[in-house]
Each structure stands twice: as C-alpha cells, then as structure tokens.
Amino acid sequence: MIDSFGRRITYVRMSVTDRCDLRCRYCMAERMTFLPKSDVLNLEEIVELADIFIARGVKRIRLTGGEPLVRKGVDQLVSALGARIGGGLDELTMTTNGTQLAHHAQPLFDAGIRRINVSLDSRDPDRFRHITRRGDLIQVLDGIDAADESGIKIKINMVALRGLNDDEFAPMLRWCGSRGFDLTLIETMPLGEVEEDRTEHYLPLSEVRERLTRDFELVPSIARTGGPARYFEVEGLGVRLGLITPLTHNFCDGCNRIRVAATGTVYGCLGHEQKVELRDLLRGGGAVAVDRALGQLLAGKPKGHQFRIQEPKPAVARHMSVTGG
Ligand code: SAM
Numbered sequence: 622m623i624d625s626f627g628r629r630i631t632y633v634r635m636s637v638t639d640r641c642d643l644r645c646r647y648c649m650a651e652r653m654t655f656l657p658k659s660d661v662l663n664l665e666e667i668v669e670l671a672d673i674f675i676a677r678g679v680k681r682i683r684l685t686g687g688e689p690l691v692r693k694g695v696d697q698l699v700s701a702l703g704a705r706i707g708g709g710l711d712e713l714t715m716t717t718n719g720t721q722l723a724h725h726a727q728p729l730f731d732a733g734i735r736r737i738n739v740s741l742d743s744r745d746p747d748r749f750r751h752i753t754r755r756g757d758l759i760q761v762l763d764g765i766d767a768a769d770e771s772g773i774k775i776k777i778n779m780v781a782l783r784g785l786n787d788d789e790f791a792p793m794l795r796w797c798g799s800r801g802f803d804l805t806l807i808e809t810m811p812l813g814e815v816e817e818d819r820t821e822h823y824l825p826l827s828e829v830r831e832r833l834t835r836d837f838e839l840v841p842s843i844a845r846t847g848g849p850a851r852y853f854e855v856e857g858l859g860v861r862l863g864l865i866t867p868l869t870h871n872f873c874d875g876c877n878r879i880r881v882a883a884t885g886t887v888y889g890c891l892g893h894e895q896k897v898e899l900r901d902l903l904r905g906g907g908a909v910a911v912d913r914a915l916g917q918l919l920a921g922k923p924k925g926h927q928f929r930i931q932e933p934k935p936a937v938a939r940h941m942s943v944t945g946g
C-alpha cells in the first residue's frame with residue numbers, strides 16, 4: 622500500500638473496542654457514550670481485515686482501543702492474529718492501560734506478543750486516580766509485573782501534564798531504568814471533547830527535554846520508527862526515551878501507518894477526518910470492494926496534520942479512544 626506521496630504503509634493500528642474501564646481526563650469525558658455492539662467489528666471481522674492488510678504488505682499490527690483488554694474474547698483474537706506472525710506479519714503489539722494485564726500477560730506472550738506499551742501517567746496512587754478518574758495504581762503495577770515476568774518487553778507511555786505529573790519525569794525515568802523498561806513521553810493532542818480545558822495542562826516536550834537535560838545526558842538516537850517519536854538514549858540508565866511531539870514537531874513525512882477504529886472505519890491520519898468505511902463492505906462479503914476502498918484511502922491520505930492546542934475546538938471531533946493511540 623503506497624499513498625500519493627510515495628509513503629509505504631506497513632503499520633496498522635487497530636482499535637478493538639471504543640470502551641474503557643478508565644476515563645483519563647485528556648482522553649475521554651466522564652460520561653462517555655459507547656457504541657452499540659452491532660456497530661463494532663466482531664472478532665472474526667477484525668481477523669479478516671487484518672488478513673487483508675497483511676496480504677497488502679502490512680508488517681506490524683498494534684492492537685489498541687479504548688482499552689483492548691476489556692474486549693470480550695481478546696485472548697482468542699490475539700491468538701488468531703499471533704498465528705500470522707512469520708506468515709507475512711512481522712510483529713503484533715498492543716497498547717494497554719494495564720488494569721487487566723495481570724490476567725492477560727501470559728496469553729499475550731503465548732500468542733507471540735513480545736512488546737507492549739503500558740500507559741502510566743503517575744506512580745502516585747492519588748494522582749493516578751485523579752488523572753484516570755478511577756484507576757487503581759496497584760492493579761496496573763501488578764499487571765506490569767505480570768507482563769515483565771512473562772517475558773514481554775515493556776515501554777511506558779506517559780502523557781506530560783502541566784500541574785498534574787510534571788515533577789515525575791525524572792523519577793519515572795529512573796524507575797524505568799531500574800526495571801529495564803523504555804519510556805515515551807507524549808504531548809496532549811486536541812482530539813474530542815473531554816469536559817476539561819486541555820490547554821491548562823498542555824506541556825510542550827521541548828520544555829520537558831530541556832529540564833531533563835539538567836539531570837541526564839540524552840544522546841539522540843538514530844532510531845526512527847516512521848512514527849511521531851524522536852528517541853534518545855539516556856546515559857547510565859539504559860533507557861530509550863521517546864518524545865512524541867505532534868504539536869511542536871512535524872513528523873508526517875515518514876508516516877507509514879493508518880488507523881482502524883473498532884467500527885471498521887479506517888483513517889488515513891490521526892489528525893484528519895479522511896476515512897473509508899469498511900464494516901459494511903466486509904459484511905457484504907466484498908473483498909474487492911474493501912480493496913477498492915483502501916485504494917481510495919491511500920489516494921487521499923493527507924500529507925500531514927495541523928494540530929494546534931490553542932484552538933477553542935478540538936482539531937478532530939473523535940476521541941483518541943476511537944482510533945487508538
Ligand atoms: N487504553 C489504552 C491506553 O491507555 O494505553 C490504549 C488506548 S489510549 C487512547 C492510547 C494512548 O493514547 C495512551 O498512552 C494515552 O495516554 C494516549 N492518549 C489518549 N488521549 C490522548 C490525547 N488527547 N493526547 C495525547 N495522548 C492521548
């Protein structure tokens with residue numbers, strides 16, 4: 622799959638549910654309405670779609686959400702997709718909030734998952750509960766331990782939030798170093814209404830990086846994943862630090878990805894509405910129609926996003942939980 626700017630799409634993020642057991646303030650509203658079940662692809666349809674992508678050259682699939690581990694039957698799904706590793710697919714990964722990880726870590730490993738991202742915005746129980754509006758930190762830390770023990774490599778995702786966790790970057794980095802985890806810091810992105818003013822907690826990572834360089838030596842890494850992160854090796858800690866800066870840095874030139882919502886809507890870009898609807902085409906049994914729609918998506922995939930945190934309205938009306946992070 623090659624788009625009109627010559628970018629080859631080899632990476633797909635698939636949201637397996639829009640539901641979540643947390644309500645992170647920057648991501649969701651307190652009272653979210655979730656989709657009826659019939660609107661969401663069933664597990665067989667997700668696998669069918671993954672097979673179409675793999676046949677068209679996709680090498681990596683990341684399962685996300687909402688919270689992927691609250692989807693009923695997720696272990697079966699992961700096992701079915703894991704069976705594609707080596708048969709066209711190079712890697713299957715997941716982004717999770719970790720609350721259900723204690724029960725799922727072993728099945729994920731057994732299915733072939735070797736790396737996961739776990740979101741953890743604070744290691745203080747009260748702050749964690751405040752940011753997620755309900756989360757239990759211990760449950761997440763137990764999940765992280767279980768994944769670690771099963772042999773899955775862990776990267777922690779932490780959204781940088783002024784006034785909420787901005788004194789925790791250095792401690793989080795040291796903790797990751799002590800546990801053998803990598804760390805990625807993320808800027809808040811203006812996606813969907815969340816009943817909160819995101820600008821209040823927006824913290825540019827340029828500022829975070831400047832602060833971290835007072836305590837650590839950050840050696841720029843040549844690693845690029847085609848994604849929005851820039852990487853640094855943190856001297857002495859053995860941690861690779863990723864900085865995802867969609868608002869302060871344009872990363873779109875090397876974009877290699879598309880995103881599938883739980884409904885089978887496929888988006889060319891996180892920061893645009895450009896999309897094709899595949900669910901009804903899949904249900905109509907039209908592999909040819911699905912292929913044609915994907916062709917349209919690639920032809921129209923935007924050159925880049927134009928996020929601006931200062932806008933009164935979110936740049937894109939849909940929440941991150943629709944297309945997954
Ligand atoms: N529920 C899972 C989790 O939290 O890891 C997977 C889905 S979540 C939407 C994926 C990532 O997106 C998380 O790391 C989360 O912190 C991040 N995220 C959600 N909304 C965001 C926003 N508006 N700006 C920046 N990051 C966001």
Ligand code: SF4
Nearest residue numbers: 641643645648687718
């Ligand atoms: Fe749920 Fe992840 Fe969004 Fe938090 S960031 S509300 S855990 S989907």
